Amino acid sequence: MAGTGDWQETLGELARRRDHSRAMGGDERLAKHHGKGKLDARGRIDHLLDKGSFREFGSLVGGDIAADGIVAGAGLIDGRPVMVGAEDFTTLAGSIGPGGNAKRYRLAELALSDRIPLVMLLEGAGFRPSGEHYGRTPTDLLAQARCSGKVPTVSGLFGPSAGHGALVAPVCDWTIMTSQGAIFTAGPPVVKESTGEDISKEQLGGPDVALSSGVIHNLGSDDAAVLDDIRRYLSYFPSSAWSYPASRGADETTGPRSTPELLEIVPRGNRRVYDMRAVLDAVFDSPDWFEVQPKFGPAIICALAHLGGHPVAVVANQPRVLAGSIDADAADKAAHFITVADSFHLPIVFLADNPGMLPGSRSEKSGVLRSGARMFAAQTTATTIKLHVTLRKAYGFGSMVMSLLGFDNQSATYAYPGATMGAMSAAALSRASHAAEDVEARLRQAEVDASFRSAGHLGFDDLIHPEETRDALLDGLSRGIHRRQAAAEPVARTTITP
Structure with missing residues (x-):
């Protein structure tokens, strides 16, 4: 033996x-x-x-x-x-x-x-x-x-x-x-x-x-x-595209709460600069959100965070860099980040405050329109839950890449009262059209009233008080999560990325 x-x-x-x-x-x-x-x-x-x-x-x-x-x-x-x-x-x-x-x-x-x-x-x-x-x-x-x-x-x-x-x-x-x-x-x-x-x-x-x-x-x-x-x-991610991201257990950080600090963080005037990172600190469950690619394309912040215990992806304009204008690098970064988030079913929160795509010869030579189109294709074909807030302004194509349009399959879209939007700012339009002083004044007033007119035609789901920002997003996310009534599957992509 x-x-x-x-x-x-x-x-x-x-x-x-x-x-x-x-x-x-x-x-x-x-x-x-x-x-x-x-x-x-x-x-x-x-x-x-x-x-x-x-x-x-x-x-x-x-x-x-x-x-x-x-x-x-x-x-x-x-x-x-x-x-x-x-x-x-x-x-x-x-x-x-x-x-x-x-x-x-x-x-x-x-x-x-x-x-x-x-x-x-x-x-x-x-x-x-x-x-x-x-x-x-x-x-x-x-x-x-x-x-x-x-x-x-x-x-x-x-x-x-x-x-x-x-x-x-x-x-x-x-x-x-x-x-x-x-x-x-x-x-x-x-x-x-x-x-x-x-x-x-x-x-x-x-x-x-x-x-x-x-x-x-x-x-x-x-x-x-x-x-x-x-x-x-x-x-922040599920094990695969065949599953959904796991949520954290409820604790003192995950519930509803007012965000009055945003009245101090976000200036009312469009020309004043602030740090969008402070907005993320106030809105999400805790200020230890994880920024992805901070040294590249810093005019947009891409981050992973938790909202109500749920992992989310955040795409936010950064007014401290190029006044929030979106350059080619920022658009390329955001396009890739959006595609990754969508692939693994992370809800995406868009926080918009930009004067549009970055103009100028240097920006054009860098292919800003191609990169902007890439970001737009990524966000508009994203199948995951999308939530949007316009804090102060979002002009032209800069609004579209940030998922502002009310018929772009968002679960919720909001703006602060007085938020300005349109093809371009009143100041830019005045210079481009050589408008007289009284015409320019009317253009500026129309710009200020734009959010109320848009809300009157359901351009947004609603205008919200800055204090309501977290709770409005949390309600939209909580409702959107209910779409997960079938097993998760990989996203089928047919768009040819610009």
């Missing part, structure tokens, strides 16, 4: 190979990595996931190359399953070989089939030079692209990321990097060889470049901060 001794040699070999994989690049390389204030690949996974929940696959892939440069598996974040892959920079600079590519493909494949989020932790040199093409080996990016709009996909960037590996980040819904991160099509040595340009990795794709270009959404101070923000970001 066979005994445990028959297994000893085989299990010993398994243990040896596992130990080799878990050793990653070895003690010396790990010490050098930790000396830079970084967590290693396995340390990042341990910090990200609920304690003890990680189950690895493909640990023996790569043979002598530990885990073939990427640690992959499944675990829990706040009790919910996710797939996670972490590039191991201590093993051949986290480069991608055939085995690692297969693991990356498998991660995305399982995320989609099991309908759970995909998290990629990046720090690698792209495909490993081999002198040959991988032939018909499935590429991970194909599988990742199939996840788009079906399961949340996020990436964290912890060091230099180049080539194929770097493409993982912009294909994700949301990306965040540390201050030591850098992302580029090709690193400085390749750039020097190809173009003769001598440039550092920070100048080529460091945080300043990646955030200002919009390639990366958010910045964290270090590895731990980035991993904590990934957990926080995912907390």
